[in-house]
Amino acid sequence: MGNEILKNEKGAIKISPEVVAVVAGLAATAVDGVAGMSGGIAGGIAELLGFKYLSKGVKVELSGTVAYLNIHIIVYFGVKIPEVAFKVQQKVKNAVEQITGLKVGEVNVHVEGVLLQKDKEENDQGNGNDNKDLKVESTVN
Template sequence: MSENNILEMTNASSNFGKVEIAPEVIEIIAGIAASEVDGVSQLQGNFASGVVERLGKKQHGKGIKVELTEDGIVVDVHVFMNFGISIPDIAKQIQENIRETLFTMTGLDISEINIHVVGVNFESTTEPEVE
């Protein structure tokens, strides 16, 4: 890893050069992977990301924090869950989906994926039946 927080990967099978992946790219990939899991209502964002989304641009990296440590890459995910689901089961699915997606897309192995449940969404996404 370089001193400016960019992940460097070298490909042993070729001598073309190096590939650098910014932590923001990992945040975006992890955010999309977490959002794909049924039971996740939304990822936690801040005021700025809420304003940007209202203007029509999707913030895929919100609620994700990537930290490059001596032991490896640590991903923290802050999510709101839907009411009525098993939080431990959904959290495990989020961890598995993020790990698999990041490995498939970047070849990186993540040392930790920490799930922080910051809220529960009680609103139903289905329309009530009208008699």
């Protein structure tokens, strides 16, 4: 996964996979129903990442000028998971293509946990709205 190169008559533009991951993470968390990005599952627990870790829930593969993305999210309890996942796919694809100029080949969404609104509110009050240490049980793999 090196920097991707877009060429034009004036030279080359290099875009790192980390930049693509941040763009995708910001787009995914802007979708209603998404509680946040997941840092992966360890021992059946999905870790809800804070704002500064948005790219950690995104895996990017670049092939030529095409990006393939795997987005790992946690959703709020009560949302329609397929609808939220579809909106994440659309929003991530549009954001990555518009901002980076790369084409998006795939956006695979992995729902790794469910968060109750009550848990979010308690966590926000308890640590100044930084939810990077919140852990929730994974109910969807």
